[in-house]
Amino acid sequence: MTYSIKAVAEKTHLSIYTLRFYDKQGLLPFVSRNQSGYREFTDADLQLLHTITCLKNTGMKIADIRTYIEAVMVGPSTIPTRQQLLAAHREAILAEQRKILANLKEIDFKLNIYNAPKAAQIITAERQYAKAEKLANQLPDPYPELPVASEKVHRD
Amino acid sequence: MTYSIKAVAEKTHLSIYTLRFYDKQGLLPFVSRNQSGYREFTDADLQLLHTITCLKNTGMKIADIRTYIEAVMVGPSTIPTRQQLLAAHREAILAEQRKILANLKEIDFKLNIYNAPKAAQIITAERQYAKAEKLANQLPDPYPELPVASEKVHRD
DNA sequence: ACTTGCCCTAGAGTGTTGTCGAGGGTTTAT
């Protein structure tokens, strides 16, 4: 049993365009063509494509995925190479995860302020500080004046 | 005390080009200019810039960061908006983290195979299976023949 | 006055990853 490019697109949630693009980029040298020149994907091909999407989803560049795939095509002699490539990528992922987590913590800190009961006071105070700093440095103040909270002004 | 664009670039590890690009994209409406038209960053500006890099580092698009910054400029009335923006982004980050972790597990699985003592056998078997599958489907075999491991062939 | 080293803008160029249209062949059903 083999799969047409359309079937593979549906299975993998990659577009047909993307699959062809990947092939053009040398990511799919293992996909054979039938006598009409159509791509026919085998199950083993899907396995490899799955590995490719794993690498892509974790942020590996297409050029680096190609390097890995090229090693796969060569055969078992390249196992040490593949090992190194994946191990290095693994470390890159972990480093990126750590970075994102650190940034996430800061976003959570901001969210906590916004969720605090005194949020409006805190934010207003920060704004006042920023405005004062501009003034102290003789710089134009980019912050617009706040509309006055004129409660129930309906004279006449 | 204020900071020149060069000083900010060094502090933030963003290039001067990037800072100007961000300004052009509307990410830095809070940065004032001095009488010569030069940008002067205050400490409060650096705080906001830091928030921007947090959002950028966690994958937020520039257009969305701009939306957030625009809300900040308006004032405390937009606290609910900012809350929603950050909360949604927070969820997007967590979803992405989960996806990456799932993919990382698969990469680790591959790495374990490569690190196994029987790695060469396993890989060779997989390769043989892939080749057989091509054959069974009357497709050309894209895998090259492996060089024979001719041990010590030095006749004459 | 002149050099050096900053700063500015506008707009062109780059790298990456797709996305699509044109033009054309194949397969299947009617």
Place this chain on the structure above:
DNA sequence: ATAAACCCTCGACAACACTCTAGGGCAAGT
């Protein structure tokens, strides 16, 4: 044999996030 629904390549286009160049202004030191 003709239509519908596939498939192909090639090359243009696009979105995104920079990166740089050209041309010019400003500020400090010699």
